[in-house]
Amino acid sequence: MISLKEIGALCGVSESTVSKALKDHPAVSAATKEKVKAVARKHHYQPNANVQGIQSGRSQCIGVAINNFGDPYSGAILSAAQEILHDSGYDLIVIPWDLMVGRNEGIFDRFACRRADGVLLFPTSKVPDAKTISQLKGLDSPVIQIDQSWDGEEFGYVGSDNHSGGRDAIRLLLRGGCSQIGIIGYPGVSSGTERLAGALNELANRKVEINPKHILELSSEKEDDEESCRLLGEYFSSCDKPDGIFCFNDRIGVLAIKVAKKHGLSIPDELQVVGFGNLPVSFLNAPSLTTFEQQPHLIGKTAGQMLLDCINQKNNVSGKRVEIAVKAVRRESTSISVAEK
Amino acid sequence: MISLKEIGALCGVSESTVSKALKDHPAVSAATKEKVKAVARKHHYQPNANVQGIQSGRSQCIGVAINNFGDPYSGAILSAAQEILHDSGYDLIVIPWDLMVGRNEGIFDRFACRRADGVLLFPTSKVPDAKTISQLKGLDSPVIQIDQSWDGEEFGYVGSDNHSGGRDAIRLLLRGGCSQIGIIGYPGVSSGTERLAGALNELANRKVEINPKHILELSSEKEDDEESCRLLGEYFSSCDKPDGIFCFNDRIGVLAIKVAKKHGLSIPDELQVVGFGNLPVSFLNAPSLTTFEQQPHLIGKTAGQMLLDCINQKNNVSGKRVEIAVKAVRRESTSISVAEK
DNA sequence: CTGTTAGCGCGTTCAT
DNA sequence: ATGAACGCGCTAACAG
Numbered sequence: 001m002i003s004l005k006e007i008g009a010l011c012g013v014s015e016s017t018v019s020k021a022l023k024d025h026p027a028v029s030a031a032t033k034e035k036v037k038a039v040a041r042k043h044h045y046q047p048n049a050n051v052q053g054i055q056s057g058r059s060q061c062i063g064v065a066i067n068n069f070g071d072p073y074s075g076a077i078l079s080a081a082q083e084i085l086h087d088s089g090y091d092l093i094v095i096p097w098d099l100m101v102g103r104n105e106g107i108f109d110r111f112a113c114r115r116a117d118g119v120l121l122f123p124t125s126k127v128p129d130a131k132t133i134s135q136l137k138g139l140d141s142p143v144i145q146i147d148q149s150w151d152g153e154e155f156g157y158v159g160s161d162n163h164s165g166g167r168d169a170i171r172l173l174l175r176g177g178c179s180q181i182g183i184i185g186y187p188g189v190s191s192g193t194e195r196l197a198g199a200l201n202e203l204a205n206r207k208v209e210i211n212p213k214h215i216l217e218l219s220s221e222k223e224d225d226e227e228s229c230r231l232l233g234e235y236f237s238s239c240d241k242p243d244g245i246f247c248f249n250d251r252i253g254v255l256a257i258k259v260a261k262k263h264g265l266s267i268p269d270e271l272q273v274v275g276f277g278n279l280p281v282s283f284l285n286a287p288s289l290t291t292f293e294q295q296p297h298l299i300g301k302t303a304g305q306m307l308l309d310c311i312n313q314k315n316n317v318s319g320k321r322v323e324i325a326v327k328a329v330r331r332e333s334t335s336i337s338v339a340e341k
Numbered sequence: 342m343i344s345l346k347e348i349g350a351l352c353g354v355s356e357s358t359v360s361k362a363l364k365d366h367p368a369v370s371a372a373t374k375e376k377v378k379a380v381a382r383k384h385h386y387q388p389n390a391n392v393q394g395i396q397s398g399r400s401q402c403i404g405v406a407i408n409n410f411g412d413p414y415s416g417a418i419l420s421a422a423q424e425i426l427h428d429s430g431y432d433l434i435v436i437p438w439d440l441m442v443g444r445n446e447g448i449f450d451r452f453a454c455r456r457a458d459g460v461l462l463f464p465t466s467k468v469p470d471a472k473t474i475s476q477l478k479g480l481d482s483p484v485i486q487i488d489q490s491w492d493g494e495e496f497g498y499v500g501s502d503n504h505s506g507g508r509d510a511i512r513l514l515l516r517g518g519c520s521q522i523g524i525i526g527y528p529g530v531s532s533g534t535e536r537l538a539g540a541l542n543e544l545a546n547r548k549v550e551i552n553p554k555h556i557l558e559l560s561s562e563k564e565d566d567e568e569s570c571r572l573l574g575e576y577f578s579s580c581d582k583p584d585g586i587f588c589f590n591d592r593i594g595v596l597a598i599k600v601a602k603k604h605g606l607s608i609p610d611e612l613q614v615v616g617f618g619n620l621p622v623s624f625l626n627a628p629s630l631t632t633f634e635q636q637p638h639l640i641g642k643t644a645g646q647m648l649l650d651c652i653n654q655k656n657n658v659s660g661k662r663v664e665i666a667v668k669a670v671r672r673e674s675t676s677i678s679v680a681e682k
Numbered sequence: 683c684t685g686t687t688a689g690c691g692c693g694t695t696c697a698t
Numbered sequence: 699a700t701g702a703a704c705g706c707g708c709t710a711a712c713a714g
Contacts, residue, residue, distance in 0.1 A: 001453065003708085013684075013685090017684055019708065020684090029684090047708075048454065048456060048708070050455065053690095054391055055707090055709060056690085056709090068416065069410065069415070069423075070414070070416025072411030075409065076411055079409075079410050079440070092436075093432050093434060094435050099420070099427070112387040113387045113389065251621075258625065258627060261627070281622050281625060284596070284599065345692065354700075355701045356692080357692090357693080357694085357700080358699085360691095360692065361693090373699080389692070392692050394706095395691095395707060396693060
């Protein structure tokens with residue numbers, strides 16, 4: 001790539017004149033501008049963003065830690081965040097969480113080396129250790145967590161309104177005539193905790209008892225479908241089965257349907273199933289899965305904007321939480337409501 | 342972030358001594374090293390990678406253009422590529438293809454500005470225009486395409502062995518007793534073209550006629566499930582139906598099963614279905630989908646290594662093609678082979 | 683209008 | 699063993 005100095009040499013002017021000419025500085029003659037721009041264009045000149053970064057003290061880079069590139073939900077959030085950040089001149093440096101965990105290098109060293117102006121943290125399968133969290137605090141750039149928060153930590157947060165989602169899922173099952181409610185979730189992450197709290201709270205408000213045996217926790221750390229199927233098999237083998245279950249994500253919902261059908265349960269007549277997330281699989285499944293639509297695009301856009309505001313000192317993200325609404329998408333895995341019948 | 346100069350001031354030594362001390366240069370006293378390192382550690386010093394980049398002429402960045410962050414297949418490839426590149430000190434700058442198309446800025450300006458040392462191109466839904474391709478050639482860094490190539494272009498390439506995959510899919514259907522073969526694909530991308538060629542070639546070798554009506558092309562540009570379902574509905578309404586279909590990806594395969602079942606076809610008795618890709622959905626679907634497993638991890642690793650080799654001058658990627666094997670995963674959507682019966 | 687100078691943070695000579 | 703000086707590519711303040 002050609003440099004300003006080289007362009008200057010070719011045009012017979014100084015480096016700084018080239019710099020000014022290319023940014024249409026008024027104190028440069030039209031003739032010089034023409035000449036300089038022509039040469040720059042011919043050689044496909046592009047200013048070196050890394051140099052501009054060290055001068056301005058702004059790398060114009062955002063560090064993104066993401067667990068699973070292939071996850072459609074995270075992907076949609078990232079796309080939206082990328083778009084708004086890109087338009088403000090930021091580039092994304094991505095690092096996969098899971099690959100970094102267990103290495104002796106600091107997970108965020110790369111972000112620090114690149115002088116990332118901000119950090120976006122996607123959900124992890126487990127809460128990081130104290131050292132990682134302290135390293136994160138040591139970065140002097142704002143940090144925003146997506147869809148997950150850690151107890152007592154004061155990073156910015158943007159996610160779904162999981163509490164209301166849990167509440168509405170239970171309402172949907174009860175309205176559909178279910179009386180034996182089951183909940184199938186995964187432990188240890190805040191989104192699950194919030195959905196559970198919303199669900200249990202609603203059951204308590206309605207004075208509906210829940211059989212503790214009907215609450216099943218699958219491991220979220222490794223998405224082991226075989227193991228999940230085994231546990232679900234046991235769950236549906238019990239003589240005392242639920243007639244409506246709320247699954248914390250669509251993947252679990254689809255697996256639950258698969259296993260329940262194998263155990264001879266007809267859906268939605270004998271068992272109603274509600275998922276969460278509205279992933280493509282929920283639509284494709286037979287029967288299609290009633291679920292809750294999240295708004296990944298809005299989440300990503302919001303997180304990107306929060307980061308920008310904070311970088312520009314308009315705001316302080318610390319402790320700021322934004323929760324984005326979710327909406328039921330009713331499909332074949334639940335019956336129509338009693339009221340509608 | 343503290344700088345070398347500041348550390349020097351705190352320790353009462355010069356900037357360059359600090360630089361040497363931190364890299365254990367032999368010509369620095371043990372005492373000085375101790376002191377310098379202590380201060381650096383205390384302030385969480387990290388060298389500025391951007392500065393090192395402008396000095397060495399190596400940004401240590403790889404530009405990644407990807408169409409859809411949420412795609413599990415691309416995601417797996419990207420993870421593998423990231424891992425190997427990360428270990429060699431490279432960071433990834435990601436840009437979504439689709440967001441950039443139609444903007445007046447050059448799609449790859451950002452890569453050029455960041456002085457990306459190499460570029461990884463994931464599949465696009467359509468072949469880019471001549472201007473984009475020429476811009477790509479103008480970058481002086483090596484470019485590797487993943488899973489897609491463009492006619493007449495000489496970039497490096499790593500993808501699946503689609504031709505053999507197409508051949509084996511047909512063999513699998515024929516061995517299962519099918520005689521009326523159908524093919525459902527998408528137009529315009531090289532992976533589809535290769536699968537089609539492999540399939541048609543095998544049919545010709547076996548002297549099996551294919552009814553042109555049994556070849557259906559769905560649009561790949563926008564993944565419009567509703568529209569695809571409509572076209573599939575027409576496809577299965579014809580009086581003259583295939584008894585075995587090869588779908589170019591699992592998504593199409595699952596949709597085809599859904600629609601075929603609605604038209605009263607029993608699977609695999611009346612219709613056998615083979616997909617391609619072994620995405621999670623193929624396992625979750627009922628009936629589960631026979632498909633071809635790709636090796637995204639190996640593809641990503643290979644692409645990453647090719648890029649490294651080229652950057653280190655060990656190789657020239659230009660025109661180099663690597664095709665990674667695929668393997669059949671037999672599930673419920675196909676019958677066991679005639680021979681096995 | 684244009685050129686010179688200084689400086690961003692760092693590594694690498696070359697002196698001391 | 700340590701420091702001064704130069705250069706990487708570029709911008710900005712000043713001088714001509």
